[in-house]
Amino acid sequence: MHSSLSQESLLVMPKKSKNTNIMIIVHFITSTGVGGAQIMLKRYLAALGPEAKNHSVVSLTGIGSIGRDIQNMGVHVEPLGLKPGRVSLSAIAKMRKMLRQQPVSVVHAWMYHGCLASIIGLAGRFGKKPGLVWGVHHSLQDIKKEKFSSQMIIRIMAALSGSVGRITYCSDVSRNQHEAIGFNAKKSALIPNAVDTSEFKPDPAARDRLIEVLGIPGDRLMVGNVSRSHPMKDHVSMMRATAKMLDEGHNVQAVLIGEGHTGSAAAVEAQSLGIADRVSILEMRHDIAKLVPGLDVFLLSSAWGEAFPLAVTEAMSAEVPCVVTDVGDCAKLVGDTGTVVPPSDANAQASAVGALLSAGEEERARLGRAARLRVQDNFSMNQYVQLHRDAYHSVQSGRPQAAHNIRSMSA
Structure with a gap:
């Protein structure tokens, strides 16, 4: 991977508010092209309304169509410009500098590469670290069907999962599959994907x-x-x-x-x-x-x-x-x-x-x-937003999330 961007181009985060109840969230995601996780990030930020000003996004690659939509909401998107198969020490240094210099309350990582990047970005940080939430949006019916590089990342994530504040899964099957290969079960929470029912609705025409x-x-x-x-x-x-x-x-x-x-x-x-x-x-x-x-x-x-x-x-x-x-x-x-x-x-x-x-x-x-x-x-957006708020407060405070807070779908 390599980055063509200057290390001086730092993430534009909101200034720290005097209101200590306001959390500053930075999202790490593999890309901002079209995909299920990317669409959910966009919907989530849109559902936050004015609260979205306290969020920013780091795309490990460039800025795709979803990233541009997020920018149009007024949410900053920082592209790292990484390329598959190439490691960039300058990009790693840039990630760490972003998180060290900004008043981040919680890092919310999306997708496998975004999750691994969040660990790297926070490594070696002194003092109190931001809370860390991983969001897993993939099922793992057979890990051997994944690309070899993805298999390696998933196994590394399993080994590191105990150091994460919360691991959210969008499906119960996915949670069970990941826990079976070593993801920390005590960190798990189920947050099913959601849809804006005012956008997707019956239409006779x-x-x-x-x-x-x-x-x-x-x-x-x-x-x-x-x-x-x-x-x-x-x-x-x-x-x-x-x-x-x-x-x-x-x-x-x-x-x-x-x-x-x-x-x-x-x-x-x-x-x-x-x-x-x-x-x-x-x-x-x-x-x-x-x-x-x-x-x-x-x-x-x-x-x-x-x-x-x-x-x-x-x-x-x-x-x-x-x-x-x-x-x-x-x-x-x-x-x-x-x-x-x-x-x-x-x-x-x-x-x-x-x-x-x-x-x-x-x-x-x-x-x-x-x-x-x-x-x-x-699967309403209101429920989706509240469940993420609960996860953020849990990892920021250091309080474990009770098992009964793990959400189940009605029959």
Whole structure:
């Protein structure tokens, strides 16, 4: 890794307030491009309102689209400009200088690399250190499926986890998986991802809007997935499930929204199956909330890696019934408002989605209403903000967080 930025470019933090109850928070995150953790950081800061002025962000890499959105909120984002595979002693020195010279109350680290960087940044600091919170946003179904460098970072984090004030997980499955490889169980807290239900909501006009964007006949039943192209998302299985549904007579259109789908393995598979005309690809969009409510069914086809997928929560909030694979906390997320199928099983996906399509519009609408209510009851931004406040106060004061404060989802 290397940094092309001057060491003199220090993080612009808010001046220390005379009000000792105000905490100054600095967030370390691997990048500020588009991703689940990055989107949650952006939503979290937006939900804080005026309180966000007490927060700043350090991106280990550059400033991506999410980072620019955060800057537009008036929150400072400091890019370190690190490059994969290269270590920079100057960047390490810069991190340490930032945290030594600024009145930081709590360091909140997001994602594996951000968590490791937070430990390095605080190492060797004399006197009282800021409280440290790690945020884990990845499930670990099989560590061997991770890149070798990621495997090493995860194992180092496990060895160092006892020195962290609090480790938050966005899914219960993720917490259990990380504790199984050595993450300190006494530090754990569950803070499920959240969604702004005023942004993702039912919209009667969304179906016509989506059909127009896709340029397809109005009688098609649209089955969508919103995520970047990546092997763990297993969009190839989604294509195979689509082919099976078409063979069974369902008038279905698969919709892939996200980065990297053009020319992807899924697109190649659709072509091979002869269903390319029944697969619509939309690359990166900024109007997801206006399109998702137009779907008839949301299908999460992931084979591994999911912890608590935001896209499913957003679809539920928009009253779209969901079929999800049994990875991470997906089963707990949808509860009895959706259908859970085994990962990497295209036939099971086709059967579950086909059943929802055959059930009719009224039954899908009923499930959609139940899904939105579940999100409102369990995954609101107000709850997300308060749970983080609790974690910050806990690590700053040095008081252990009681086990009963670890949050569970309702059945």
